[in-house]
Amino acid sequence: MMSWLTRLFGSLFKRQKEIKLGLYGPVNSGKTTLANRICMDWLGEELGTVSSIPHETREIQMKEKVTIKNKGKSLTFNLVDTPGIATKIDFEDFVKAGMNKVESKKRAKEATKGVIESIKWLDNMDMVLVVLDSTADPINQVNITILGNLDARKIPLLIVGNKTDLKSANLDRVKSAFPSYSTIGVSAKSGKNVDGLYKELFNALK
Amino acid sequence: MNVKFKLLAYEKFKKDGFDALINDLRDSKIVMIDAKLTPEQEAYIIEQTMKQVSEKFAGIELASLSVLNEAEMGGFDKLKNALFETIIGKKRGFTIIGPAKVVHKIKKNPEELMVFM
Numbered sequence: 001m002m003s004w005l006t007r008l009f010g011s012l013f014k015r016q017k018e019i020k021l022g023l024y025g026p027v028n029s030g031k032t033t034l035a036n037r038i039c040m041d042w043l044g045e046e047l048g049t050v051s052s053i054p055h056e057t058r059e060i061q062m063k064e065k066v067t068i069k070n071k072g073k074s075l076t077f078n079l080v081d082t083p084g085i086a087t088k089i090d091f092e093d094f095v096k097a098g099m100n101k102v103e104s105k106k107r108a109k110e111a112t113k114g115v116i117e118s119i120k121w122l123d124n125m126d127m128v129l130v131v132l133d134s135t136a137d138p139i140n141q142v143n144i145t146i147l148g149n150l151d152a153r154k155i156p157l158l159i160v161g162n163k164t165d166l167k168s169a170n171l172d173r174v175k176s177a178f179p180s181y182s183t184i185g186v187s188a189k190s191g192k193n194v195d196g197l198y199k200e201l202f203n204a205l206k
Numbered sequence: 207m208n209v210k211f212k213l214l215a216y217e218k219f220k221k222d223g224f225d226a227l228i229n230d231l232r233d234s235k236i237v238m239i240d241a242k243l244t245p246e247q248e249a250y251i252i253e254q255t256m257k258q259v260s261e262k263f264a265g266i267e268l269a270s271l272s273v274l275n276e277a278e279m280g281g282f283d284k285l286k287n288a289l290f291e292t293i294i295g296k297k298r299g300f301t302i303i304g305p306a307k308v309v310h311k312i313k314k315n316p317e318e319l320m321v322f323m
Contacts, residue, residue, distance in 0.1 A: 087252050088265030088306035105261075112256040112265075119253050139314050141269045145252065148245025 019077040019205060020124055025131035026142045027084030030162040032057050034131055034188035035081040039063050047081055055111035057083045060121055070202045082121060083114025085142050122149055127156045127205060134161035134169040134185060138177040147178065158200055159183040165190045209308065209323065210234060216241035216296045228254055231305050232263055242270045242299030263305060269312040269319050270301035
């Protein structure tokens, strides 16, 4: 009797599971620019700061209850922007980018923690946008490891070939590198085809 | 510069564990394992090496290659291969991992790896 009551009240008051949509990818692929674009479009405020110096995002950032709309229907998710995943972090690279030695070492330390956090958070995701820089060679171990880990966890994903506003962008190269996944090209910076991304999200999560 | 290479049987890697591998990498050795590591193993190695990053150790370069192109295999061949790999206890292929201060880049195409030092 008690277990029946527990089940009844459990189902009556069960909270709707909140969908976590993660942005994953290598360093400087434009994850935070895309997160900001989504947040500006639907909430009117940005999520994080962007920079040309690698590892600007060094902590997980989440914007709760982002609601997107399409054809009279709405879809709500928590948007999770993650630090870029890298296999190496050398403080000297930050020095070369113009930072002083103390700041560079601090940034490197924080960046390593960011990579660890990103990997740990993989298990929490319901869907992931794998954001790749479409001007860069897509066949690298970081991209392969991210995709392999999402597959192993059976987490649905969509590859977003970002920076398609740039002349050197090559979306076909991204598509041919990973033919078994759906890929969409966008420019998070200019907003090009971000509407197409929203439609894809709707189809995937609804 | 003296470059140290270590060729490691997958069985030995499994027996010695990740700590031994990371000690080798911190000791500036390039390690080659006679199996393709799983994505989870790769992620774990990245995670553990990130914890070791310092002025002297900047992380790793890592790449793995399968000896088979699964994308071009039919369903029956995939099943046969999966069964065989279950029996031998490893994925056929190889993995190369080097300290980033020694290995600057590993360029990968679907069939080969080029290591730049």
